Amino acid sequence: xxxxxxxxxxxxxxxxxxxxxxxxxxxxxxxxxxxxxxxxxxxxxxxxxxxxxxxxxxxxxxxxxxxxxxxxxxxxxxxxxxxxxxxxxxxxxxxxxxxxxxxxxxxxxxxxxxxxxxxxxxxxxxxxxxxxxxxxxxxxxxxxxxxxxxxxxxxxxxxxxxxxxxxxxxxxxxxxxxxxxxxxxxxxxxxxxxxxxxxxxxxxxxxxxxxxxxxxxxxxxxxxxxxxxxxxxxxxxxxxxxxxxxxxxxxxxxxxxxxxxxxxxxxxxxxxxxxxxxxxxxxxxxxxxxxxxxxxxxxxxxxxxxxxxxxxxxxxxxxxxxxxxxxxxxxxxxxxxxxxxxxxxxxxxxxxxxxxxxxxxxxxxxxxxxxxxxxxxxxxxxxxxxxxxxxxxxxxxxxxxxxxxxxxxxxxxxxxxxxxxxxxxxxxxxxxxxxxxxxxxxxxxxxxxxxxxxxxxxxxxxxxxxxxxxxxxxxxxxxxxxxxxxxxxxxxxxxxxxxxxxxxxxxxxxxxxxxxxxxxxxxxxxxx
Amino acid sequence: xxxxxxxxxxxxxxxxxxxxxxxxxxxxxxxxxxxxxxxxxxxxxxxxxxxxxxxxxxxxxxxxxxxxxxxxxxxxxxxxxxxxxxxxxxxxxxxxxxxxxxxxxxxxxxxxxxxxxxxxxxxxxxxxxxxxxxxxxxxxxxxxxxxxxxxxxxxxxxxxxxxxxxxxxxxxxxxxxxxxxxxxxxxxxxxxxxx
Numbered sequence: 001x002x003x004x005x006x007x008x009x010x011x012x013x014x015x016x017x018x019x020x021x022x023x024x025x026x027x028x029x030x031x032x033x034x035x036x037x038x039x040x041x042x043x044x045x046x047x048x049x050x051x052x053x054x055x056x057x058x059x060x061x062x063x064x065x066x067x068x069x070x071x072x073x074x075x076x077x078x079x080x081x082x083x084x085x086x087x088x089x090x091x092x093x094x095x096x097x098x099x100x101x102x103x104x105x106x107x108x109x110x111x112x113x114x115x116x117x118x119x120x121x122x123x124x125x126x127x128x129x130x131x132x133x134x135x136x137x138x139x140x141x142x143x144x145x146x147x148x149x150x151x152x153x154x155x156x157x158x159x160x161x162x163x164x165x166x167x168x169x170x171x172x173x174x175x176x177x178x179x180x181x182x183x184x185x186x187x188x189x190x191x192x193x194x195x196x197x198x199x200x201x202x203x204x205x206x207x208x209x210x211x212x213x214x215x216x217x218x219x220x221x222x223x224x225x226x227x228x229x230x231x232x233x234x235x236x237x238x239x240x241x242x243x244x245x246x247x248x249x250x251x252x253x254x255x256x257x258x259x260x261x262x263x264x265x266x267x268x269x270x271x272x273x274x275x276x277x278x279x280x281x282x283x284x285x286x287x288x289x290x291x292x293x294x295x296x297x298x299x300x301x302x303x304x305x306x307x308x309x310x311x312x313x314x315x316x317x318x319x320x321x322x323x324x325x326x327x328x329x330x331x332x333x334x335x336x337x338x339x340x341x342x343x344x345x346x347x348x349x350x351x352x353x354x355x356x357x358x359x360x361x362x363x364x365x366x367x368x369x370x371x372x373x374x375x376x377x378x379x380x381x382x383x384x385x386x387x388x389x390x391x392x393x394x395x396x397x398x399x400x401x402x403x404x405x406x407x408x409x410x411x412x413x414x415x416x417x418x419x420x421x422x423x424x425x426x427x428x429x430x431x432x433x434x435x436x437x438x439x440x441x442x443x444x445x446x447x448x449x450x451x452x453x454x455x456x457x458x459x460x461x462x463x464x465x466x467x468x469x470x471x472x473x474x475x476x477x478x479x480x481x482x483x484x485x486x487x488x489x490x491x492x493x494x495x496x497x498x499x500x501x502x503x504x505x506x507x508x509x510x511x512x513x514x515x516x517x518x519x520x521x522x523x524x525x526x527x528x
Numbered sequence: 529x530x531x532x533x534x535x536x537x538x539x540x541x542x543x544x545x546x547x548x549x550x551x552x553x554x555x556x557x558x559x560x561x562x563x564x565x566x567x568x569x570x571x572x573x574x575x576x577x578x579x580x581x582x583x584x585x586x587x588x589x590x591x592x593x594x595x596x597x598x599x600x601x602x603x604x605x606x607x608x609x610x611x612x613x614x615x616x617x618x619x620x621x622x623x624x625x626x627x628x629x630x631x632x633x634x635x636x637x638x639x640x641x642x643x644x645x646x647x648x649x650x651x652x653x654x655x656x657x658x659x660x661x662x663x664x665x666x667x668x669x670x671x672x673x674x675x676x677x678x679x680x681x682x683x684x685x686x687x688x689x690x691x692x693x694x695x696x697x698x699x700x701x702x703x704x705x706x707x708x709x710x711x712x713x714x715x716x717x718x719x720x721x722x723x
Contacts (some may be wrong), residue, residue, distance in 0.1 A: 109546060152614065181554065215561035216568075234569060237709060249565060311581075312580075312660070
């Protein structure tokens with residue numbers, strides 16, 4: 001350590017260390033952001049390949065390719081990998097890259113912990129994925145791992161899942177603590193809270209959600225572990241416990257979790273739309289308050305996932321009204337985005353296309369969510385493909401679209417290279433057509449009664465399933481194409497200007513060159 | 529607000545001097561929330577006791593049941609069910625599949641249990657009543673589920689219960705299902721669960 005410090009004394013501005021160890025030992029927020037983003041991309045491709053297996057099996061009715069147990073492993077691991085491995089780490093990666101640059105900080109507040117929170121993840125997911133090769137196989141009880149399916153009736157390999165969840169929870173909590181500490185302590189002078197870019201605001205609120213609910217998830221899997229091995233009966237009705245209680249604890253985590261996966265997306269869209277509409281964001285403070293309201297409400301609506309568990313009518317009414325209330329702050333956001341575009345000088349570069357795709361298709365997902373929130377009809381929709389269509393509209397065309405939009409928007413700042421505009425547009429239109437062919441028919445087969453998580457189905461669902469599968473393969477192909485675009489952009493491309501976009505505002509575009517230097521804001525910038 | 533830091537070229541990535549109190553708070557929140565996850569268990573029990581959510585039935589003294597409150601104008605069907613938990617080698621069945629009862633009156637029902645084991649085994653029965661809201665009005669004066677039960681090797685025994693449905697049971701309820709599950713409370717539970 002001391003020798004390293006002395007060598008540092010000799011020169012001011014040094015770049016990254018060379019070799020592989022750079023990535024293992026790095027405490028630089030940009031390096032760690034890159035690691036997170038690559039990790040989540042790999043997870044996206046792994047989770048996506050599981051989805052291809054699912055869609056291939058569902059291409060035709062009957063059992064063709066995989067046996068039902070393996071099919072269940074695919075649906076379960078697809079959900080777990082996408083939620084915990086792809087979407088969440090991608091947002092943490094964006095937070096690492098962008099928050100210090102947006103608030104004028106030299107790095108994250110806790111760089112050493114930052115390194116840890118990333119490097120736990122590959123081990124957590126190696127552990128989770130290794131269960132494929134163990135006796136009993138990977139988890140097959142759905143990503144929601146309801147007891148007693150995940151306790152009494154699950155194979156021994158489930159313990160790998162439990163410890164994997166513990167590890168990724170620790171990683172998330174550490175990452176969230178880092179974000180909060182950075183935002184509260186590292187802002188440049190003059191960067192007051194209400195001047196912060198919305199991405200920073202939404203991440204601050206997301207970080208609070210993370211430290212509040214990831215430990216509850218850890219508690220739930222710990223109870224599973226003791227139920228499985230140490231004779232407790234938290235979720236075992238025979239022992240005085242209650243399996244329905246598992247669902248309450250899980251969804252007390254799970255509902256804030258879905259906002260953890262969408263609030264940073266709101267921040268991204270709130271950065272991109274003003275840039276390409278060349279107008280400041282409409283209703284900045286209402287956006288902040290709406291985000292905070294959504295976060296608070298998210299703790300009070302969890303049982304809308306459980307309308308069919310035999311809740312008293314009063315409970316169903318409360319959770320129905322509370323759930324539908326979330327449409328108000330979410331609607332505020334949608335209308336603010338539309339108002340920002342209203343009479344703006346809009347151009348439609350690739351990031352804007354993805355952002356607009358987000359606004360339109362996330363709203364579709366929001367509306368199907370309202371339908372599901374209505375308790376009396378949820379009895380019909382519950383656990384059908386309608387639910388699958390709903391949460392893929394909010395997570396794929398919502399969260400994932402915002403991440404891809406963020407990539408196109410900020411990658412010139414990260415690499416100094418413009419991406420290939422033509423390829424970016426092809427990527428957008430290909431993905432958008434494919435994703436709608438993939439998920440829109442699932443609304444129809446869901447309303448017609450096709451249950452989710454079943455490898456076979458009756459014949460009347462055949463046509464829409466085949467169409468959906470074709471859309472699925474096309475969408476998967478589109479993301480392999482995205483991988484090509486990413487690599488091509490990193491390797492070269494048109495030189496990006498410092499501001500990158502004509503209408504771009506914010507410290508990362510106004511106060512830093514492109515590409516952003518390895519160490520930025522060693523001296524705090526002046527904030528107007 | 530942080531004050532602008534003095535430029536210091538020896539540390540490329542400067543970190544803030546973090547306020548101790550804030551860091552303690554940020555560590556305390558996850559720790560407390562982990563505890564809260566477990567606190568949800570007793571909270572859930574209290575919630576269920578108030579709302580009848582999970583169908584746990586109540587207990588009253590026989591003397592406290594007022595015989596004048598029998599409502600012979602209503603007839604409620606009580607169905608009986610039984611389950612044996614994993615690892616308990618007991619056959620467990622109700623001696624009557626259903627009964628017609630009047631609210632306010634005490635009735636007796638019984639279950640039969642027989643052990644398939646060649647040694648002494650211990651069990652505890654847990655009731656569950658459906659619909660859940662009825663469990664607030666379903667009370668027992670005597671029940672084999674009040675105590676742990678011990679069966680000798682291959683013993684068969686009748687296990688009685690006496691119950692009363694309160695006269696103010698909501699009008700719309702005309703049928704309830706009472707289910708008991710016997711579970712294994714022997715020390716080797718963990719091992720026998722492995723089966």
